[in-house]
Amino acid sequence: MNETLKVLETRRSCRNFDKERMVSEEDIQAVVKAGTYAATGMGRQSPIIIAVTNKELRDRLSAENAKIMGTATDPFYGAPVILIVLADKDIPTYQYDGSLVMGNLMNAAESxxxxxxxxxxxKEEFESDFGKKILADLGIEGNYEGIGHCAIGYAAAPANAPAPRKENYVYYVK
Incomplete structure (x- = not known):
């Protein structure tokens, strides 16, 4: 099987990161670069990525996300790197564009x-004063909506095997 298809079939969400091991700057840059090559509607590139390796900001984001979720636990599962994807709401395809960026980030990390x-x-984070301040502090202006956080790091345990694919997942018309 070719390596790309293997990555697409084996990637699983990680919910237990090695909290002691930081991702190399080279790998972070490679993952982020892959995100920037995601397909976007009419090539408009509506998304932006905020790469957070600063522990203080990472922990503040975790606390805010946990508050929105209604829990006190770390919603990022200890991941040391948080890649935040936002997209320009003035572009009609912004949600799809941002979702494709998220997919590229996760698949690049797996690779x-x-x-x-x-x-x-x-979305809720960056609609709040908390998120708006982060954007302002970074000098980011525009009509952005939060699409998601891609938490990355080294897994503390092997990933689970993929679940069998459901019946009737695909319908072929020939």
Whole structure:
């Protein structure tokens, strides 16, 4: 099987990251670059990615996300790197574009031996004063909506085997 198809078939969400091991800058850059090559409607590139390796901001994002979710646990499962995807709401395909970026990020992470998981609630975070301040502090202007957080890091345990695919997943018309 070719390596791309193997990655697509074996990638699973990681819910237990090695909290002591940081991802190399080279691997972070490779994952982020892959995200920037996701297909976007009419090539408009509506998404942006905020790559967070700063522990203080990572922990603040975790606390805010947990508050939105209504829990006190770390919704990022200890991942040391959070890649936040936002997309320009003025582009009609922004949600699809941002979702494809998230997929590219997770698949690129898998290809490098990293675990990943899509964590929601970015929309609520970046609609709040908390998220708006982060954007303002970074000098990011525009009509952006949070699409998701791609938490990446080294898995603390092997991934589970994929579940069998459901019946009637695909219908062929020949």
């Amino acid at each position: 490098l031996g990293l675990g990943s998981i899509w964590i929601h609630r970015a």
